[in-house]
Amino acid sequence: MNQIVLIALRRPYTFVVMSILIVLWGTKTLLHMPTDVFPNITIPVTSVVWIYSGLLPQQVEGRITYLFERFLTSTVEGIKYIHSHSYYGSSITNIFLQDGVDVGRAEADIVGIAQNVVKALPPDISPPMVMRLAPSSIPVAMLQISSDRMTPAELYNLAYMRIRPLLVTVPGIVLPHPYGGQDMQVMVNLDQQKLLARNLTPTDVHNVLMKQYLVLPSGDIKIKSTDWIVQTNASPLQIDHFPDIPIKRDGNAFIYLRDVATVQLMGRVQQNAVLVNGKQTVIIVAMKSTEASTLDVVDGIKKMIPRAEQISPEGVKIRLLDDASTFVKDSIFDVVHEMATAGALVGLIVLLLIGSWRATVIVWTSIPLSILTAIIGLHWLEETINVMTLGGLALAVGILVDDATVMIENIDRHIEMGKPLEQAIIDAANQIVVPTLVATLCIAIVWIPLFELGGVAGYLFKPMAEAVIIAMMASFILSRTLVPTMAKYLLKSHHVEAA
Known part of the structure; x- marks a missing residue:
């Protein structure tokens, strides 16, 4: 451990570059990590x-x-x-x-x-x-599709046939079937009196339709130089052709479907209805996959809404009825706000106790670097940014300054003893290496039992323990590398002025 301090004093630019890399890499990781309220629960x-x-x-x-x-x-x-x-x-x-x-x-x-x-x-x-x-696959957004001109059945078909396939392209999204409206289908409404008059039953009509509406491969036929595709005409291609299907032969006359029923293209019997402001509409509930970020999925949906409106008929309105990203952003903002407040109070207390703004800057620098290092470590462990991981970092803010504060205070004490600055840094580091290491390990060991938790509690509290332990280890390493490097330059002029 003492050799690291000597390397830091002899090669200061190495650790300055290391700190810059932590800032750049940590910021990039922070911007691209999945963000959610809770960690992924993969029961x-x-x-x-x-x-x-x-x-x-x-x-x-x-x-x-x-x-x-x-x-x-x-x-x-x-x-x-x-x-x-x-x-x-x-x-x-x-x-x-x-x-x-x-x-x-x-x-x-x-x-x-x-x-x-x-x-x-x-x-x-x-x-x-x-x-x-997966418990983490939760609804994150709700799209409302409405129109003053289209029927509920037409709205359902639009949502299912056009809008839903477009939304599926959003990374990390899971889309169930739309709610509300009616699925469009061909409805054959039988007239019981007409069936009895012609000695027919609904089963007879059903059997004829099942035999008539067939899609069979018909093959092709080659005539001279042309290869003709043979098309069977057993399946009606338009709604108007259904009434002409023969149901029964009575002597030389045929009984057609139009004689005993009416055929229409309409929605099936409606089993669910969605009312928004008292008006029937269709909604699409968007869910996220386990590994996806709520913010990324919702942003992708918002970008797709203009494209969905372009492929929809005139008069169709598509709007975001519910947005879970707002709750996620508010939750993350509250935790980050508390973290920043804790960091500001810690810096103020250090300034009051040590009485030097130079020493306070050194101590204060270790806080964001330790947090960014913890975020990089969490990303390697495939964790997300959530209330639990940020909560762990917020709890660790007050502890992160301990290693740097003890190091700076001990360096200042050795300087007051009249030692040269570099020698004071080396002696101060050698004197406190064992106590600070033991103190850091003791704090980290307290969180070890959380790794033995099972079930939902394990998924929730393990990321918090990982965040605290990685941040504590990063704080200790920075106190042996970056803190001596910054002390060599910032406290040097302070030492000269005091002399």
């Missing part, structure tokens, strides 16, 4: 969603959820516990995995067993959606 949870329309919740529970759980617990390893919910036409199973389990392998086992259990479930059921859940 291993996998959700399996089964869809079987029309099935009652009791039947969903007995015929889907129960069977899937039986297969799941007999095959997949590392399960902590399971939460299942059975709804009308759907089943949601949340699988909480144990800490330390290979999530990728566990998800592969879940997908494999889900494909096998399909044979034991009700007929024609589709394979489930398997999704990884």
Whole structure:
């Protein structure tokens, strides 16, 4: 440790350049690090969603959820516990995995067993959606899409077909389906009296439509030098063609769809509605991925809104209904404000106790450099800028000046003993190296137990402990390198004036 002080006195420009690099690199890291309210909480949870329309919740529970759980617990390893919910036409199973389990392998086992259990479930059921859940994937913005000219069904189609694919290009964004409005589809409204008059049932109409509306490969045919693409005309291409579909032959006459029903392009039965100021509208809830920054995602959405308005029909209004970045900025600002206040008070107290502005500048310089070094270290550890990491740095502000203050005060004492400045720096550093190292280690060791925390508490408090420990280590190293270098030049003129 003493050799570092001698190197700092002999090669002062090396450590000045090191400090400049810390400032530049730390500032760049600070501007590009993901920013959020809390650290990333990556609890291993996998959700399996089964869809079987029309099935009652009791039947969903007995015929889907129960069977899937039986297969799941007999095959997949590392399960902590399971939460299942059975709804009308759907089943949601949340699988909480144990800490330390290979999530990728566990998800592969879940997908494999889900494909096998399909044979034991009700007929024609589709394979489930398997999704990884993360508490850090939270809604960060809400877009409102409204128009005075378009119907709710047209608004939903616009949001789903045009605006949503555009927003997907924002890095780190996760977009569920739009809320509100109605999904546009072809609606066939049967007339019961007309069906009875022609001896038809809804099933007959359904079977004919399923057979008629087919998309089959028709191939091509080569005639001389031209290769013609053969197009089948079994599938209607326009809404006006649907009523001409023949349903039944009665002697030499045909019964068409128009004789027993009306066909329209309209929204399906609306299952959810979004009202803003008493008016139906469509909203898109934007979520962020676990590693993404809330500020970056919201900024990307704001930049995409003008482009979304350009590709939308005239009269469509798109505005940001909710913005989580405001809360994030306010939270970060409050913590930074407290940190700056603590730094200013610490500098003032040091100035009053030491009584020299030169010594105060030296001590005060170590605070931002230690904080920037801690931010660089947190970036290497793949942490984010959040309330917990900044809170740890704010707690460490008052402690960061201890190493530099003790060093400057001891140098000043040796100068008062009549020693030359450089010799006073060397003797002062040698005298306090062990006490300051032990004091720094004692403060750092206090935070070690936080690394043993598990669950949500571990994800929250580990970054705080990392911030404090890295800042303390940086403060100690700077007190052995940069502080002697600055003391050699700033206290030199002060020593000459006093002589």
